[in-house]
Amino acid sequence: MDVLKFGGSSMGNTKNITKVINILESYSQKEKVVCIVSAVGGITDKLLTAGELALNKNEDYILEFENIKEIHYTVLSELIPSENEAAKRYLDNELNYLKNLLDGIYLINELTPKTSDKLVSFGELMSSFIITEAIKLRGIDAHRKNAQELIVTNSIFTKADVNYLATNKNIQDFFKSNSHALTILPGFVSKSNIGEITTLGRGGSDFTASIIAAALKVKQLEIWTDVSGMYTANPKLVKQASPIEELSYQEAMELSHFGAKVLFPPTIQPALDSEIPILIKNTLKPNEKGTLIKTESGTDSKKKSVSGISSVDNIALLTLQGNGMIGIPGFSKRLFEVLALEKINIIFITQASSEHSICFGISENDAELAATAVDEEFEYEISTRKIRPVTVEKDMSIVALVGDNMKNHQGISGKMFSALGKNNINVRAIAQGASEKNISAVIFKKDVKKALNSLHESFFEVKTKQLNVFITGVGNVGERLLAQIHQQNKFLKKELHINLRVIGISNSKKMYFDEDGIHLENWKELLSSGESASLDGFLEKTNVLNKRNSIFIDITASEAVSDMYADYLKRSISVIACNKIACSSDFKNYKNLKDLSKKYNASFLFETNVGAGLPIIDTLNNLVASGDKITSIQAVLSGSLNFVFNNFSSETKFYDVVKEAQAEGFTEPDPRIDLSGVDVARKILILARESGYEMNLEDITNKSFLTKANLKSDTVDDFFETLVHDEKHFQDLFASAQKNNSQLKYVAQFNLRKTSVGLEEIPQGHPFYNLEGKDNIVMFYSQRYPEQPIIVKGAGAGADVTASGLFADIIRVSNR
Structure with missing residues (x-):
């Protein structure tokens, strides 16, 4: 016998319900099938909304009811021919009953948990009827059985506890005599031992399926949803997430507890007790493998240390702290008792080893109630300043690493918090159980997506x-x-x-x-x-x-x-x-x-x-990091000035050469920055600082070759006019160098005594003499290289080489 459960996403519309019917038809041809279905997608929320509107005397509850009615009539008409009057009459009766219930809530202005259970039960009851009638039209021997006649609970409404002894007997007795090829049951719904309508809590259709599977001791339970199994992370937030082929029960429990929406957490317990594997499948892609949840933990060497990453949002972090807690027994007992009395579920707990504080995470909706209850319980200790009033932090989330193989696997915590820290994700609290199957961290809600992607990249995408x-x-x-x-x-x-x-x-x-x-x-x-x-x-x-x-x-x-x-x-x-x-x-x-x-x-x-794309600073940093000490630097650091003086001669005009350098992009848009020597001064300053010396720009001697008129120009256009006017000055500089058989180079020098920049006549034989085009050259002298310096030389200006230098820095960031 096969037990299959289809959730709200599978029942979301006629197209999806048709896929469900196709799957059931295929399965029922092989052996008997039990199918549990949820309400049509979104209907449970709409029923609750209608109830709240009616309770608040808002007549829009009628509009919400009409919407629910229209959705079901649309599904019915698309799946079942209009001549099927019996199906329409059933739906009319159910919807009339629902409308009367909502009218009653509106009139008496009351919506008790008991009435709420009756209200939300309509969703599964109607969806199970419609799909049963639709599948009968294909000639399949299908029968609908109301799960309320099988599952017995206590009278705790909205989340009733199951009486397994009575429930298992009912299920086993019914299926012993049931001869139908396909039996369809509504999930989620049940009845108390005195016949009151109850429900198993939100997500309870999974629970229904697990109860049925365990009672019948089937070989496998299949949960069909809109994703292909449980993923390494939420695929809506982490695009690189992938389905997990196999999980242990414990891993699945941890992941579902911390936000994996594929399974409702209590679902697993009946199947776990009976050691029944659970297969998660995709209704929309039935041929995909899915996730198999079974007893074996799969802690073999091939399995990753972390099986999945999960999160839960809308968490409030509450902290009780004070010196009066240290060494005093009973604080924890009183704290958790008062929360239990208020029916507040604790999702996360951690306590400092000093016993100075207890920190716990709960649903944000319960935060104010919890804070009031705790402060009242510890009113005396707060008044005597033994402890402080409880603090509440909202807009928090929990992220959790889950995996059986995490146990005794060194470095998992370090890797987790390193990934979070590198991305500026502040961790407010940490918890790890002795089982080492879960490491949880409380972070700000705004960081969840970045945290999940960072962790997924660290643990599942090591290659990218x-x-x-x-x-x-x-x-x-x-x-x-x-x-x-x-x-x-x-x-x-x-x-x-x-x-x-x-x-x-x-x-x-x-x-x-x-x-x-x-x-x-x-x-x-x-x-x-x-x-x-x-x-x-x-x-x-x-x-x-x-x-x-x-x-x-x-x-x-x-x-x-x-x-x-x-x-x-x-x-x-x-x-x-x-x-x-x-x-x-x-x-x-x-x-x-x-x-x-x-x-x-x-x-x-x-x-x-410095030097555009040349690895000048990288070379310098490597020398310093290795323990070497820079003693002096000699350099030609301006590709633009080198281009200018390499192309300037008695046959050219200085103005024309500077214009060409500007047009080629070798200078800044304002060439005064380059020609004034300020740009070179900044570069040698940066090299001196990276060498470990404290220095400012005013500490550098700038021996400018420009005229006073050049330096005092107000605009770039004015500057170019002064270059034309002072052409003789530049020709004199060139003539002097020619006379001395030298080349003009703008040189930057740093040593322990002096740092300067300025135009110099470089004689033949000097490393700078044959420097061509827009090239830069830097010579590093150090304690290890006192006579023969390390030399870095190459193109030091231009858009392409500068872009390549930026590109190289991006690669350096990726390697950090």
Whole structure:
């Protein structure tokens, strides 16, 4: 005999009910089938809503009733021909009875738990009748049996306790004499031992099926729903979640307790007691394997240490604490007794080993009642200041790791809290039982999606790490970076196991976001349709989206953007900066950003601040990390200035060469930043700081080669006019170098005595002499390399190489 249960999602509409009928027809051709059905999808909630409206004297209960009536008549007419008057008469009678019940609630202004059970029982009674009549039309020997005639309970309404002795006898006696190929029963409903209508609690149709299966000692119970089994995490929140092939009873119990909606937790107990496997199947995809729940824990070496990740929302965290609790017996007993008297279910408990506090999680709906009851119970201790009034924190959730193989498996807790910590998910309380099959953490509700995805990535997606990128400044360099990300996306997934998604982009006018990842083929069109850009708005949106492994990339030259870095780092959002302002600002600000990066476990990377895509800072950091000490640095750090002086001669005009460098994108939009030496000064300052030296920009001697008129120009246009006027000055500089058989190079130098930047005549034979085009070169002298320095050389300017440097920093974040 097969026992199958179909839930509300399977009974959601005519299309789904037809799939149910197809499955039942297939099964009944092989052997006898018992089928338990829920109400038509959403009907139980509608019945409760109608009851509440009637209770509150709101005549909209009539509209809700009419909606319920229309839904059932629609299903009936689509499944059963109109000439079937007997079916319509039955439905008319039931709906009339329901309307009279609602009218009664409205008139007497009372809705007791007993009446509520009678009210919600209509859903299953009507759905079971309709599907039975529909399947009979296919020529199947089907019979409907009212489960209220089989399942006996006490008189605790809305969640009655089952009298298994009487119930099992009723079930076994009925099926001994039942010869029908298919028997359909309404789930959820029952009767007390004195004949009152009761229910088994929300989700009780699963419970009904488990009771029937256990009483008949069948080989397997099948629960059919709208998903293909129990998943490694909630697939609505974690897209990468996948069905779990096998679970033990205990694992399934833990997962269902902590929010896995596929099973109603008490369902498992009757099947567990009788050691009956439970198979979770998908009505919409009946050929998929599903999840098998059985006695064996499956703790073999092939099974993952964690079987699944679950969560439960709308939790309130209550804390009772005080020095007066220490060493005093009875506090816990009194606390839990008062909660039990108020029928408040405790979902989560933890107590400090010092006995200074007890922390427990309950449904948010019970928070105020619980707080009042606890404070009244401990009124004397609170008045004498032995303990404090109970504190209540709302908008919380619980996330839980579940798995039989977690026991004695080292590092699970560390891995869990490391994944949460890296993503700035604050853990308010922790609990782990001695069985080690569950590790639970209370977090803020707003962080649930990020927490589940972070944990799922850590425990089930070790091969792929998702990075979520937010980019401000999608001009020349930003455009090249987006092109590189788009081009390399498949390579990153296949070779480096990185799923890199661009979630937000912004320029000075517009910003655009897509939490599933922006389609980079047409990002310009999408950005143009976005909302008005603002720095605070971009930060707020990034914060609201709350993505794991988030990275903010600044490709501007804006001081206002650099001032936002701390706000991102404090949210554990990594910062990658092409902008040099922050790292060359006051040392206290630079140090604060570095400290925030460590404190909030968020990377702060700025390789492109010096040398564009060259690994200059990375090389320096590796030297320092290995214990070496930098003694001096000599460098040509401006690709734009190197381009200018490599192309300037007695045959050219300085103005023309600078214009060309600006047009090629080798200088900042304002070339005065490059030519004044400020940009180079910032770069050598950053290298000095990364070498471990405390220094500010004013400590650097800037020997400018520009004229007073150049330096005093108010605008970029004025600056270019002064270049034309002062051409002789620049020709004199070139002529002097030629006379001395030297090349003009803008050199930055750092040592323990002095740091300076300025134009120098470089003689033949010097490493800088043959530096071509827009190349940069840096020579690091250290205690280990006192005479022959480490040299890094290559293209130090240009949109493509700068974008590649930013890309390299993204990869560094993924490897942290």
